[in-house]
Amino acid sequence: MYIALRIQHSLREAVFKPWRVLQLANVKGLACRECGREYPVEPIYVCDFCFGPLEVAYDYQSIAKATSRKKISDGPRTMWRYAEFLPVDAKFAVDMQTGFTPLIKAKNLGRKLGLNNLYVKNDSVNPTFSFKDRVVSVASAKAIEFEFDTLACASTGNLMGAVAAHGAKAGLNTYVFFPANLEKGKILGAAIYGPTLVAVDGNYDEVNRLCSELADNHRWAFVNINMRPYYAEGSKSLAYEVVEQLGWKAPDHCIVPVASGSLLTKIWKGLKEFKEVGLIDHVDTKMYVAQAEGCSPVVQAYDQGSFHVKPVKPNTIAKSLAIGNPADGFYSLKALEASGGAAAAAREDEIAEGIKLLAETEGIFTETAGGVVIASLRRLVEQGKIRPDELTVAYITGNGLKTQEAVEHLVDPVYTTPNYESFQTALAAKKK
Ligand SMILES: *Cc1c(COP(=O)(O)O)cnc(C)c1O
Ligand SMILES: [Zn+2]
16 A cells, blocks of 8 residues: 555655755645654645645744734735745735725624624625635635646635636636535536636535546646635734734634634634734634534534544535534534634524524624535524624625525515605515
8 A cells, every 4th residue: 555655655656756846945845734744845645645635834933933913914915924834935926905804893793693893804705705715816826836837626615716817817727626515605616717617526525536537637726625725824814813803812712613624724824823923922823623413523522522533424505514524523623622613503593694694793694615605604602602792703605695595585676667646555464
């Protein structure tokens, strides 16, 4: 097995190398999250020795020297203000002005939930209307550095839009693979940029398996497969921004929607990094997993006090979170343990209610993943895990216009002819 793997690996090297690789002062290389073995900066993602996932390792002393609150504050009003903490040279960025999205003090929603210090990080207003622009910003820049001419992904919906837009702007060939039964808004939201759309008759986990095989045999940059170590780092900017927007302070609680679990683990990593380099003094943040009951493998493991995530077959309206076998499920549970956080699932019927509640209280229209976050937050408050005065941040990661199906049934206008009397009658009838 081991020998076969080495042979396969060297064959692949023979086919694929060389890569253009530029030395960065802030990056040491890749390291296996399981056994710690080190690897060069290349489009690779698994450890040859133990199959563990590879992660970017940084030189924090060098970053600490190069960064300061002032320097960050004076930077661009995008995620690239944190370039020192990202594993790519910002000059390769396909810059769509991603990031630096609003952090809103949610007084109205807080009142409904019994929280006096609630914030909503509204990441639904990125260029392609989800936080996936952050991860694709890093992955596409890295793909250009490595001299790939093709950008690709396996998507639960939002990723394909971000990949298609970045691919279009960079002039790369673009392939996006997705479960054929996705929402129309997600498919159109990618199609418009002109990628090759590949609708797969299967669920996300099956799409991902197909793409992993393709990544082994084509010189394509699959942002969330062979580029995954770099891609994942883009999510850290969602931690940095919140800390900066709170006046250089880490929150008490972060509620994060979980699909593969990458976003949650990277928000946690980002918070710790800011402390590591001295930008903040302490991090006492608790991390929380939010999933939909119809696909909640991480919440189930948490409830059983286990670190073993048992794969499930997704059956949820929160399609952007429908990963039955989450690659970073284990590491998400570790982040919950290390931070003292917890996990909560939203019932399927609570998801649309969560969307509606956020819209009616704060004027923010989120997609199903956001509905999951609001419903899960409500549960955590009910359980007494989050107390009224604690500084709580709910991460809203995608836009409601892409999942209109989920709330269509709530549309109920007053019908009238264009006539004064008719309107009065129709309104009265409606109120009855
Ligand atoms: C992809 C996605 C997530 C979570 O992604 P991870 O795979 O857990 O990193 C959360 N919200 C939305 C809207 C998404 O599209
Ligand atoms: Zn290893």
